[in-house]
Amino acid sequence: MKVAVSYPPIVNAHGQKAMVSQNRNVQFFKTPTYLMPMVQAQAATWLKQLGHELLWDDGNAQLKSYQQWFDDLVAAQPDVIVFESTTPVMKFYWRVTDELKAKLPGTLFVMTGYHSMRKPEETCERSQTDVVLRSNHVDFVLSKLIPLIAADKNWRTNCKIEGLVIRMNDGQLRSTGHFRQVEPLEKSPLVDRDLVQWRNYAMENGNFLQMPGTYASSVIRDCMFGKCTFCRYNGPDLTFSMLPVQKSLDEYERLINDYGVKEIFDDSGVWYRGKEAREFAQGIIDRGLHKKGCYFGFNTRFEYLDEETIKLLAKANFRFVLIGLEAADDETLQRLKKGYQLQHVERSLKWMSQHGLHPHLTIMVGYYWQTREQLDGTVSFVKKLMYRGLARTLQVTLCTPLDYTPYHQECIDQKVLLTDDYDDHDMSKLIVKTPLPHAAYYQAVRDMYGIAFSPRFVARQVMYLFTWRRRDWQFLFTYSWRAIRRVRNHVFNLTRHEHSLK
């Protein structure tokens, strides 16, 4: 079968492109970041290995206009088109599915992603989608579903693959039950980098200090903690699966030796910890990959990594550590179910920065309960961390309820959501009632991004030069120019709606 794994270019009225960002949420940016969708890439690789014809159709990364993407896809006449959904682009996907179906009546449309997996009937009702995957294991499901479709013309009736909602020939919907929560990730193939044109994703990414960079197959799918209420990797239907350390090491070795990759990031919700983290770092050292000039990075949580493990990771040439601070008051951390205490943040960051890692903080503002004291406390705490050099970069987002996560449901139950239009969930504006005027939260965004321009912050980066670590010189003289461009982009994106919703 001919299968297209497709990402249409979506451009808003400001000329910004919808880009998949943190936690695979969609935000609109003028200067896009192209993140490789790893699970879809594994699915594409697997299907190709099974003998199917694969069209890797990322209109964003391939820099196509919407019309060019649409025309090319229609011309390709695929048997199956696979999309990935999330709340702010749902309406777009429903519309484009119907437009494509009009041109390609024989093509099957498969919707994946975290919004539709929680509301599969909605997508079937609002569009001519044929199948909705409720599973996050898109690769495992498609590797069974596509061969079934190819082999059995009565697949809609006969399909026993778990976790699907299928439109039957009479228009009724058929559910095949709960999806399989745990899969043996080692059975999913490592991504065929040539198939997915990996270089399209190798440059425009703020997580890379050196280029070309790339994402590794996630070692944890999706998050071994999985309890944070705002995160899509949380729900009664989710636990986590883990890739064996040695298989991940094999991929790193191939990326460095065969593709000349200079920075590798693993975007697992939370990367290995404890025994696996140490085994991985030691494996990098044993294979000599720490001396190949390639940096490594991952997401983690506070209170997951101890100092000895961090030291070993640093020795193995790990650099970028993305870590969710979210807020600087224990009440918010408890309400978000973050599972760590504020009192340990500085110590964790000190271990990382002392050993040469570059912690990147992610912070959110605009929780529906966030008071002036909590907001100001977060801003001042973040400033303190950045000025002391305990974190090197940061990212601030507006806490936006998405994909029917527990936080989203909580906002609905508490009647604090200001809109039910999915388009408004694009993280560009606050869409919940808050104790303070929204302008206060936008100002906090500006204040935190403004740290990058502060003489105290710059002076701290200059002091880092005396560590004589190459990465610290690169950080100041190479990365900072790119970072400033991105900071301006973020500030514009997150504060332009100051008066839109009250």
Place this chain on the structure above:
Amino acid sequence: MPRGLHRVLGIDRLTDDTISLRLSRDGVEFVPGQCFNVGVPETAVNREYSSYSGMNDPELQFLIRIIAGGEVSQRLSRVKAGDLIEVDGAYGLFVIDPSLVPTTDFCFIGTGTGIAPFHCFVKSYPRLRYRIIHGTRYGAEAYNRSDYAPGSLVNCTSRDSKGDFQGRVTDYLQVQPLATAAYYYLCGNRNMINDVYDILRAKDISSSQIITEVFF
């Protein structure tokens, strides 16, 4: 006592590498099956442990396997009665709908300390209709057997014959008839969960009746 700090009331050494840590409850609420982040103060490292005690018990109790080189479990194994422990939570959705309890059969399948949430279920819901299939290496690792109703727990042992069945839980499940109307809760390492899932599906258990939680 500051919020999040709980006093150690006692440590029961269940086997060479497993302890039961008993802490003051101090008003902490949880839903049976939920877990907590547990750590030793001032270490800035914690790990998730499911509650072993029931929701109405006066103490919090956790079943802890001491991992060689494990940063948290090693420290927890050295604490003494009267020490303080950091506890955050409770979290998680590996829970039972209480309305199903009186009318539904539950089959709990776990390995090692993966029995913890099932012990919590049993202690919390006196009317629970359940069966536990517990995989361990040795019969001595069938922790607190007397807490379960007679005949409700099958201990499958892979390295001695002191359990109820010699072999892995997967071996046991292969040869047992399984109720297709029951709910199956799986807790343990990912390999066990994958293998058990395949067996249950092959025996016509609906995927909607299989709920899993990975431990590692």
